[in-house]
Amino acid sequence: MVARITRLRLLRGCCVGAFFLFLSTAIAATPHLSRSEAVRIANARVRKDMPKDYVREFRIHFARYFPEEHAWTVNYRSVKHSFRVFSVQVSDTTREATIWMP
Numbered sequence: 001m002v003a004r005i006t007r008l009r010l011l012r013g014c015c016v017g018a019f020f021l022f023l024s025t026a027i028a029a030t031p032h033l034s035r036s037e038a039v040r041i042a043n044a045r046v047r048k049d050m051p052k053d054y055v056r057e058f059r060i061h062f063a064r065y066f067p068e069e070h071a072w073t074v075n076y077r078s079v080k081h082s083f084r085v086f087s088v089q090v091s092d093t094t095r096e097a098t099i100w101m102p
Contacts, residue, residue, distance in 0.1 A: 031065045031072065032092050038072035039063050042088035045097035046076070061085070065092075 061077040070092045078084035086101040
């Protein structure tokens with residue numbers, strides 16, 4: 001009887017441990033920055049480092065979170081020429097922005 005109760009407690013403890021492990025990985029995969037915060041940081045970097053005519057010519061095409069990189073990517077597309085694009089990668093942990101041009 002004592003052995004059966006011990007096995008049940010051990011099994012219950014394993015289930016609880018597995019649940020918390022699952023919960024911690026699910027929380028780690030969610031972004032810390034919201035989409036609007038990532039876009040605001042990317043826009044500030046573009047205004048700081050790009051010429052003013054670029055700022056006027058390009059608009060945000062989309063913003064997407066990549067959990068494996070822990071970063072947001074904000075893509076910009078030219079209003080005049082759809083083939084002219086660049087992107088800004090915003091780190092979710094450090095909030096640093098890097099401009100990537102093809």
